[in-house]
Amino acid sequence: MNNLIKILIVEDDMIIAANLSVQLTSLGYEVTGIIPRGEEAILHIRGQSPHILLMDINLKGSLNGVETVKIIQKEKNIPIIYLTANSDDATFEKAKETQPKAFITKPFNKLSLQRTIALVVEQLKDITETYQYLPQVEVLNDRIFVRHNGRMEKLLLDEILYIEADRNYCVLITSKVKRILTCTLKVMEEKLPNATFVRVHRSYIINLSKLDVLADRHVEIGRKVIPIGKSQKIILMQRIHTI
Structure with missing residues (x-):
């Protein structure tokens, strides 16, 4: 199923973002884009419809990661995985309000990334299979x-x-x-x-x-x-x- 899963990376540290992209590609996922700003992420998701969103929780710019996700969730129901370094408790609590599937701590390692994405993909697969039998x-x-x-x-x-x-x-x-x-x-x-x-x-x-x-x-x-x-x-x- 990996080759069907499309992932968007929203991360303003281009070194981290590039590393994520390489790791995800090597694991068989498709990266739909590497985006540094929340406003660009909103537009990208409207056009590309990725299956999973990797979002830097402390995104720089006029919209941080949590604010960006809240806007996206008004239009799309997309699983969120937050990327976080040293978030304060208040930011973490706000992030929890958006019901993310997981948090990945930076700096990450390949095994942690692989396992986290695999768990979310399984949930996504279960939801998709269930939805086949439910009226929309x-x-x-x-x-x-x-x-x-x-x-x-x-x-x-x-x-x-x-x-x-x-x-x-x-x-x-x-x-x-x-x-x-x-x-x-x-x-x-x-x-x-x-x-x-x-x-x-x-x-x-x-x-x-x-x-x-x-x-x-x-x-x-x-x-x-x-x-x-x-x-x-x-x-x-x-x-x-x-x-």
Whole structure:
């Protein structure tokens, strides 16, 4: 399974980061990047979706490691392993609030790194195998239940603004939360009531009741500009005229 596991290293000491990368690669893992700043890590994770995040707890810059993780966890459910040297008790307690899978003390050795990553990978594998048998999305009348942090969370259909495709996943957007769904946009299209929800692009389903602007080539919901696909435009106009 190692060759399927992608790991992002967020560490501002480039010597430590390079050493980590070499060790992880030699163990058969794929390093998606070596990043020194929290802001860059947030952008990287949105684009690359690594399976595990190695995060320096005392990251320099405008965001430290814990603050960076808290922002990431609002959008992604990703296992965290903190890298730490001599953290004070207050920082350690804040780090614990983000429920990391492990802490690796610097300077680290290869055996410690190998065992820690292997344990997290096993947990990740168990979660993945369990999720294959659990429903990820259930739609009932005026509400949808989505799996989040191991439980089914209720959202009213009227709260949904739009749903965006992210490869084999979807991102469900409301005015308050984002939820990553482990299903395709096509699955969501089949589950949602077509009287309210319409696919306007290969990557987007929108809630017609939340539509703010209808232009020739795009729609707007809030401040989000969403393109209209050529093949979906006729269907969109038909649905609008039947509201």
